[in-house]
Amino acid sequence: MTEQPTSPLSRRRLLGVGAGAAVAGAVAGVGGAYAATHASADPATAGGGADQASSDDMVPFRGEHQSGIITPAQDRMHFVALDVVTQDRAALAAMLKAWTRAAERMTAGAEAAPGGVVGGGPYRAPEDTGEAYDLDASDLTITIGYGPSLFDDRFGLADRKPDALRDLPGFVGDDLDPARSGGDLCIQACANDPQVAVHAVRNLVRMGFGVVSVRWSQLGFGRTSSTTRNQVTPRNMFGFKDGTNNLKAEDGDALAEHVWVQPADVPGGSAWMAGGSYLVARRIRMHIEIWDRTPLQEQQDIIGRDKGEGAPLGQKGEFDTLDFATKGADGKPAIPVDAHVALAHESRLNGIRILRRGYNFTDGSDGVGHLDAGLFFIGFMRDAHQQFVPMQRALAAKDGLNEYIEHTGSAVFACPPGLGAEDYWGQALFS
Amino acid sequence: MTEQPTSPLSRRRLLGVGAGAAVAGAVAGVGGAYAATHASADPATAGGGADQASSDDMVPFRGEHQSGIITPAQDRMHFVALDVVTQDRAALAAMLKAWTRAAERMTAGAEAAPGGVVGGGPYRAPEDTGEAYDLDASDLTITIGYGPSLFDDRFGLADRKPDALRDLPGFVGDDLDPARSGGDLCIQACANDPQVAVHAVRNLVRMGFGVVSVRWSQLGFGRTSSTTRNQVTPRNMFGFKDGTNNLKAEDGDALAEHVWVQPADVPGGSAWMAGGSYLVARRIRMHIEIWDRTPLQEQQDIIGRDKGEGAPLGQKGEFDTLDFATKGADGKPAIPVDAHVALAHESRLNGIRILRRGYNFTDGSDGVGHLDAGLFFIGFMRDAHQQFVPMQRALAAKDGLNEYIEHTGSAVFACPPGLGAEDYWGQALFS
Numbered sequence: 001m002t003e004q005p006t007s008p009l010s011r012r013r014l015l016g017v018g019a020g021a022a023v024a025g026a027v028a029g030v031g032g033a034y035a036a037t038h039a040s041a042d043p044a045t046a047g048g049g050a051d052q053a054s055s056d057d058m059v060p061f062r063g064e065h066q067s068g069i070i071t072p073a074q075d076r077m078h079f080v081a082l083d084v085v086t087q088d089r090a091a092l093a094a095m096l097k098a099w100t101r102a103a104e105r106m107t108a109g110a111e112a113a114p115g116g117v118v119g120g121g122p123y124r125a126p127e128d129t130g131e132a133y134d135l136d137a138s139d140l141t142i143t144i145g146y147g148p149s150l151f152d153d154r155f156g157l158a159d160r161k162p163d164a165l166r167d168l169p170g171f172v173g174d175d176l177d178p179a180r181s182g183g184d185l186c187i188q189a190c191a192n193d194p195q196v197a198v199h200a201v202r203n204l205v206r207m208g209f210g211v212v213s214v215r216w217s218q219l220g221f222g223r224t225s226s227t228t229r230n231q232v233t234p235r236n237m238f239g240f241k242d243g244t245n246n247l248k249a250e251d252g253d254a255l256a257e258h259v260w261v262q263p264a265d266v267p268g269g270s271a272w273m274a275g276g277s278y279l280v281a282r283r284i285r286m287h288i289e290i291w292d293r294t295p296l297q298e299q300q301d302i303i304g305r306d307k308g309e310g311a312p313l314g315q316k317g318e319f320d321t322l323d324f325a326t327k328g329a330d331g332k333p334a335i336p337v338d339a340h341v342a343l344a345h346e347s348r349l350n351g352i353r354i355l356r357r358g359y360n361f362t363d364g365s366d367g368v369g370h371l372d373a374g375l376f377f378i379g380f381m382r383d384a385h386q387q388f389v390p391m392q393r394a395l396a397a398k399d400g401l402n403e404y405i406e407h408t409g410s411a412v413f414a415c416p417p418g419l420g421a422e423d424y425w426g427q428a429l430f431s
Numbered sequence: 432m433t434e435q436p437t438s439p440l441s442r443r444r445l446l447g448v449g450a451g452a453a454v455a456g457a458v459a460g461v462g463g464a465y466a467a468t469h470a471s472a473d474p475a476t477a478g479g480g481a482d483q484a485s486s487d488d489m490v491p492f493r494g495e496h497q498s499g500i501i502t503p504a505q506d507r508m509h510f511v512a513l514d515v516v517t518q519d520r521a522a523l524a525a526m527l528k529a530w531t532r533a534a535e536r537m538t539a540g541a542e543a544a545p546g547g548v549v550g551g552g553p554y555r556a557p558e559d560t561g562e563a564y565d566l567d568a569s570d571l572t573i574t575i576g577y578g579p580s581l582f583d584d585r586f587g588l589a590d591r592k593p594d595a596l597r598d599l600p601g602f603v604g605d606d607l608d609p610a611r612s613g614g615d616l617c618i619q620a621c622a623n624d625p626q627v628a629v630h631a632v633r634n635l636v637r638m639g640f641g642v643v644s645v646r647w648s649q650l651g652f653g654r655t656s657s658t659t660r661n662q663v664t665p666r667n668m669f670g671f672k673d674g675t676n677n678l679k680a681e682d683g684d685a686l687a688e689h690v691w692v693q694p695a696d697v698p699g700g701s702a703w704m705a706g707g708s709y710l711v712a713r714r715i716r717m718h719i720e721i722w723d724r725t726p727l728q729e730q731q732d733i734i735g736r737d738k739g740e741g742a743p744l745g746q747k748g749e750f751d752t753l754d755f756a757t758k759g760a761d762g763k764p765a766i767p768v769d770a771h772v773a774l775a776h777e778s779r780l781n782g783i784r785i786l787r788r789g790y791n792f793t794d795g796s797d798g799v800g801h802l803d804a805g806l807f808f809i810g811f812m813r814d815a816h817q818q819f820v821p822m823q824r825a826l827a828a829k830d831g832l833n834e835y836i837e838h839t840g841s842a843v844f845a846c847p848p849g850l851g852a853e854d855y856w857g858q859a860l861f862s
Contacts, residue, residue: 076625076652078793080796080802083800085800117670117738117739118727118737118738118739120727121727122726122727122728122731123726123727123728124726124727125723125724125725125726125727126670126723126727126730126738128670129668129670129719129723130666130669130670130671130738131653131666131667131668131669131670131791132666133666133670133739134663134665134666179798193653194507194625194652194653195652195653195666195791198652198791198793198804201802202668202719202793202802202804205720205802206720206723209720209724213800214796214800214801214802215796215800216795216796217793217795217796217802217803218795219650219652219793219794219795221507221625221626221629221650221652222562222624222625222626232565234565235561235562235563235564235565235626236562237560237562238561238562239548239557239559239560239561239562239564240561288560288633289636289637289640292556292557292560292637293556293640294556295553295554295555295556296549296551296552296553296554296555296556296557297553297554299557300553306549307548307549307557307561308548308549308564360562360626360629362509362629362633362648362650363650363794363795364647364648364649364650364794365511365645365646365647365648366645367610369514369516369644369645369646370645371511371632371633371636371645371648372648373629373633
């Protein structure tokens with residue numbers, strides 16, 4: 001970092017703004033400087049209670065791992081997959097470096113670039129598009145990922161490709177739309193204000209003009225998983241609590257085993273990926289109209305939990321251990337052997353677990369009288385082919401939910417590790 | 432009402448829940464009863480701090496006018512247009528009556544029907560889809576409207592059609608998609624939690640199975656207008672404050688003149704519409720990528736306000752009066768004569784004003800590398816043909832914004848007045 005804060009508190013007092021930056025630990029100096037820049041360009045907000053710099057809703061941008069993975073799941077998401085439209089390796093690397101600066105600024109509640117909305121003067125296009133000008137950081141995280149296609153022959157990255165970064169195989173029942181699948185790059189922007197998430201994606205796309213082009217994009221309005229123990233478990237569009245048994249940020253050893261790529265996984269040219277994680281995205285259309293006409297017991301048997309509490313069938317509380325031996329009054333297992341929670345459980349998958357971080361979506365209507373609603377599944381894992389693929393194979397073969405869902409989009413991305421104080425995206429990849 | 436509260440406070444104490452209901456004025460008794468029903472079906476939430484009945488985030492459902500018009504604009508919206516798919520007048524009327532009960536319950540933070548998520552027993556489909564089970568009322572409003580096509584020869588309503596309820600004419604530059612336009616009915620659900628808004632629409636659609644079918648649907652993630660004086664003016668996807676000069680809930684006389692249909696407007700068979708308002712919906716795609724490359728001064732000249740503060744050009748503060756006589760240093764008007772705020776100003780339109788209540792949207796990507804983003808314009812007014820049509824004609828002819836926007840959807844609906852204590856939707860129309 002170019003400057004060191006003496007302490008978060010003194011820095012806060014010094015600037016008169018930047019409380020959010022101050023509590024953000026590693027990013028304090030940088031975030032505070034950005035906040036000060038922003039404030040000086042906009043005196044009206046410098047003292048305001050709603051100023052982005054006066055809240056503690058900021059997630060550190062830099063660290064061992066990227067934020068947006070084990071960060072407590074925010075309520076809203078904008079996810080975008082991009083294609084690189086240039087053949088110019090240097091232009092791509094430069095854009096990633098510029099994105100890093102912009103992403104760090106925006107996660108600190110500042111404008112995308114120092115000129116901001118109005119600081120660049122009347123005769124230039126603003127350096128920030130402005131729709132989040134009055135909004136605070138809103139726990140924004142911006143997470144980047146690289147798709148398998150980025151490592152083709154265009155940019156000389158073939159020898160940097162991790163073995164595990166391969167397109168997913170097809171699964172029984174897939175109905176994938178190529179226009180909602182794949183991509184050279186992805187950006188996952190999560191925030192508690194959707195306008196902040198959209199603003200982040202839009203400004204990065206704007207900065208990438210001539211280098212990248214939007215391939216597909218997905219908004220999610222409600223998180224479907226908790227990623228820390230103190231979050232209330234949310235509900236998906238089937239009305240069930242989702243993510244009760246998810247991996248959580250507190251599960252340090254399990255995260256190392258199931259989420260973070262270990263050095264031994266990525267020898268040689270792919271060593272840049274150690275500390276990263278693979279992101280699997282699946283757009284799952286839910287046929288909610290059919291589901292909504294299904295009796296409660298059948299819904300619960302398909303899921304394996306009760307709908308009110310979210311308790312495993314045969315148990316009382318949401319967090320009671322899944323017990324596949326418990327029998328119901330009829331002598332059969334209380335949780336049907338092919339229930340969703342059984343098929344996806346580690347005990348049936350040689351111990352496989354993943355970190356889920358998906359969102360509910362509704363994308364208008366489908367043209368035949370129904371809402372186009374569902375779950376945008378996002379899972380983070382150490383190796384998609386060792387974890388997501390066997391899990392999805394089991395589900396695709398037997399899950400009773402398949403009568404009600406359809407996978408309409410699919411992608412896998414390598415999310416590199418977090419950034420040190422002076423690092424930028426693409427640095428390790430292009431060096 | 433079937434029961435009268437002795438007073439809001441005692442009712443609150445009596446029930447131990449229902450604080451939201453208690454503060455909601457006219458709906459207190461009904462809302463409280465619903466909350467109690469919900470609580471008894473779900474003991475776990477009855478004492479919880481996040482219980483829908485323990486907050487004051489409830490908007491009264493009944494009253495002189497429908498809620499969702501001058502109600503302080505909530506942050507999120509789900510709007511749906513529906514076609515009636517039956518020829519059965521009685522089935523349509525029955526659905527509207529059932530919708531009334533469900534809408535009143537949901538705006539009070541309760542489940543869509545008394546059986547709720549789990550109260551109907553294991554062998555029936557749940558009466559509520561469940562995804563909002565743990566969420567509070569979130570200021571939900573549900574506003575209904577009737578399209579011109581509802582008054583064709585199918586349901587015997589031709590003589591009930593208000594003269595003003597006619598499809599809008601075409602405008603220069605329109606690029607309307609029939610799949611995003613029109614509809615026999617509409618539901619506007621607004622809330623501060625998008626999952627609550629989506630839940631409301633989804634449950635009404637579910638209840639209407641066999642009677643109505645979704646024609647189109649639009650989610651909005653950020654309000655673009657204030658409708659009360661104490662709301663901060665939000666920003667649209669062009670990064671400008673939007674709605675500064677909007678009509679506000681406090682403008683009683685102006686609302687009577689510009690928003691609420693007066694008895695003299697609707698003689699004879701259309702008298703049911705007195706106290707209602709016409710809703711104009713326009714899906715406005717914004718070509719944000721082009722806008723984002725436009726210099727700041729050009730953006731400001733097109734809008735007529737500065738981008739940072741939102742002040743009229745040549746003035747200092749956002750709420751300074753628009754002054755078209757003020758000249759800049761070059762001797763020309765500070766606000767260009769064809770600026771958006773000038774063209775849309777009442778002084779240029781024979782005093783015409785409307786109440787705007789639109790939302791920002793981003794609907795994925797457009798297939799050619801851009802985000803499909805824009806503004807879902809919603810305006811409420813006394814007569815769309817006397818107000819929106821001349822305003823839009825002026826804008827379509829001269830507005831510099833036309834280079835950056837495209838109207839891709841259009842609809843007009845007659846939103847009937849609010850409901851008295853025992854009334855239900857369609858009652859006055861079908862009687």
